[in-house]
Amino acid sequence: MLHINNLHANIEDKEILKGINLEIKPGEVHAIMGPNGSGKSTLSSVIAGREEYEVTNGEMIFEGEDLQELDPEERSHKGIFLSFQYPVEIPGVSVTNFMKTAINAQRKARGLEDMPANEMLKLIREKSEMLEIDRKFLSRSLNQGFSGGEKKRNEIFQMAMLDPKLSILDETDSGLDIDALKIVADGVNKLRREDNAVLLITHYQRLLNYIVPDFVHVLVDGKIVKSGGKELAYELEERGYDWIKQEKAV
Ligand code: ADP
Numbered sequence: 653m654l655h656i657n658n659l660h661a662n663i664e665d666k667e668i669l670k671g672i673n674l675e676i677k678p679g680e681v682h683a684i685m686g687p688n689g690s691g692k693s694t695l696s697s698v699i700a701g702r703e704e705y706e707v708t709n710g711e712m713i714f715e716g717e718d719l720q721e722l723d724p725e726e727r728s729h730k731g732i733f734l735s736f737q738y739p740v741e742i743p744g745v746s747v748t749n750f751m752k753t754a755i756n757a758q759r760k761a762r763g764l765e766d767m768p769a770n771e772m773l774k775l776i777r778e779k780s781e782m783l784e785i786d787r788k789f790l791s792r793s794l795n796q797g798f799s800g801g802e803k804k805r806n807e808i809f810q811m812a813m814l815d816p817k818l819s820i821l822d823e824t825d826s827g828l829d830i831d832a833l834k835i836v837a838d839g840v841n842k843l844r845r846e847d848n849a850v851l852l853i854t855h856y857q858r859l860l861n862y863i864v865p866d867f868v869h870v871l872v873d874g875k876i877v878k879s880g881g882k883e884l885a886y887e888l889e890e891r892g893y894d895w896i897k898q899e900k901a902v
């Protein structure tokens with residue numbers, strides 16, 4: 653699904669990603685862990701195509717297409733979803749209406765007509781039931797006064813509605829209590845299928861108790877210095893990151 657080869661990227665002329673190689677196949681969940689400032693969020697932003705970042709070398713091929721030829725919106729319409737770390741509040745626009753707009757924008761980009769209203773309602777009902785989201789929540793103004801957990805619920809709901817091929821979830825270390833963490837984990841687990849994939853970026857080993865990844869990669873100073881299975885996450889929790897840095901230096 654996604655091949656990243658020797659990816660280098662700068663922000664403000666400073667090199668942050670220094671040769672990333674990563675291959676994600678359908679059905680897989682990959683976790684990226686690493687110390688603060690190692691470039692995890694940069695990697696997610698570069699895959700999503702955020703414009704502040706300059707790719708200086710390497711390539712990202714998503715389903716046979718060179719991502720660098722596509723702007724962020726096109727990438728999203730091809731099926732790449734990036735979770736929003738700083739969700740915007742939109743007073744007067746309900747969660748439901750926001751989802752309708754997002755779905756129809758995606759359909760338009762794919763050359764499809766707006767989704768018929770009854771089909772839309774059915775989809776909203778199906779996905780909200782699956783994620784145990786209640787009706788009251790659906791009529792609230794987008795992100796206005798949302799708790800951390802509600803923001804996560806909204807984000808997972810959006811992911812369920814848009815049904816991306818590749819979801820990139822960048823979980824920062826701030827503001828995620830255990831309930832919010834469980835909302836993310838339950839949602840991701842319910843949405844996991846053989847034909848989609850997840851790139852989960854986290855500082856938290858804890859999240860990986862709830863979402864069991866197929867692969868864990870450790871990012872240090874802009875490079876993946878170690879990859880393994882889910883057991884690597886436990887090892888990191890016990891031993892921290894220093895041993896990997898030392899291993900790498902030898
Ligand atoms: P992580 O998500 O692993 O904590 P980031 O990708 O956020 O790491 O940051 C990697 C490095 O890039 C850090 O040294 C950070 O200071 C730098 N950086 C990130 N965003 C910017 C920015 N907008 N301008 C300048 N430097 C940045």
Ligand code: MG
Binds near residue numbers: 688689693
């Ligand atoms: Mg950080």
Ligand code: MG
Binds near residue numbers: 824
């Ligand atoms: Mg980060």
